[in-house]
Amino acid sequence: MTMLLEFKQVSKQYGTDTRALTDVNFAVKEGEFVSIIGPSGAGKSTLLRCINRMIDASSGEIQFNGTDILASKKSELKRLRTQMGMVFQHYNLVNRLSVIENVLHGRLGYKSTLEGILGIYSKEEKHQAYTILKTLGLEDQVYKRCDQLSGGQKQRVGIARALVQNPKMLLCDEPIASLDPNASKVIMDHLRNISTTMGITVIVNLHQVDTALKYSDRILGVNKGTIVYDGKPTGINREQLAKIYGSEIHEQQGELDELDELKDLIDLKELEGSHAR
Ligand SMILES: Nc1ncnc2c1ncn2[C@@H]1O[C@H](COP(=O)(O)OP(=O)(O)OP(=O)(O)O)[C@@H](O)[C@H]1O
Numbered sequence: 001m002t003m004l005l006e007f008k009q010v011s012k013q014y015g016t017d018t019r020a021l022t023d024v025n026f027a028v029k030e031g032e033f034v035s036i037i038g039p040s041g042a043g044k045s046t047l048l049r050c051i052n053r054m055i056d057a058s059s060g061e062i063q064f065n066g067t068d069i070l071a072s073k074k075s076e077l078k079r080l081r082t083q084m085g086m087v088f089q090h091y092n093l094v095n096r097l098s099v100i101e102n103v104l105h106g107r108l109g110y111k112s113t114l115e116g117i118l119g120i121y122s123k124e125e126k127h128q129a130y131t132i133l134k135t136l137g138l139e140d141q142v143y144k145r146c147d148q149l150s151g152g153q154k155q156r157v158g159i160a161r162a163l164v165q166n167p168k169m170l171l172c173d174e175p176i177a178s179l180d181p182n183a184s185k186v187i188m189d190h191l192r193n194i195s196t197t198m199g200i201t202v203i204v205n206l207h208q209v210d211t212a213l214k215y216s217d218r219i220l221g222v223n224k225g226t227i228v229y230d231g232k233p234t235g236i237n238r239e240q241l242a243k244i245y246g247s248e249i250h251e252q253q254g255e256l257d258e259l260d261e262l263k264d265l266i267d268l269k270e271l272e273g274s275h276a277r
């Protein structure tokens, strides 16, 4: 497997006194499913947003598919961004537009400004958008306005909009933080499926440790802007969690209680040679 994404000594400083990331190093393989966990304010969103340069890192190097993102000029960056779909906690949909119109917005990165303004999409693009919506179980919602959808449905539209870009990678910032457990499971199952069957790399920021352990090939634990854990979900124990969450460990107490049980399950599934989910 080749490396798709590589962070080398990446730091990010906001203003003069907030250091959000310090000397971050990691690499992600093609097709990998990586979860980033850590307490509030650890730098998870900053890290994710540095990848597509929604936020500019202050120093270091970010390689994506062999190109240095930080050194990329505007047109090159536009091209690279088509390969990185972004999924947001609050969906970022245009509520007064239909589902299919929102999904087609994922094609804007491939168009001139004029084509974009006029909303010119080819038959193939519309067909692809419909096919993706069908895969995500939204074939009956295609012409509905987005403000008529449930949160879980909105997030599936968000995923469809990212997929219609034909990305190599999906960046998901707290994709299930606003959803109930059932809708969360549907979204995580879809993301895992996208990684496994389409070979798309998925990087997801999560607050829920149990979900991260269940779905991921790899966990990045972030504390105060540095990576304090980089490894398999099975390597996460109470000691590692304490390192990641520090003094905020109590916030994860409920999940800690379930951790041992969950890890037994993962071990068992690994023995059976399949993923636990
Ligand atoms: N635009 C900004 N200007 C100044 N400081 C910022 C900005 N965005 C984030 N920060 C600070 O950078 C640090 C990391 O923030 P970030 O949003 O990346 O954390 P996070 O891990 O995503 O937190 P959460 O779990 O609450 O979403 C925090 O101290 C935050 O206050």
Ligand SMILES: [Mg+2]
Pocket: 044, 045, 046, 205
């Ligand atoms: Mg965040």
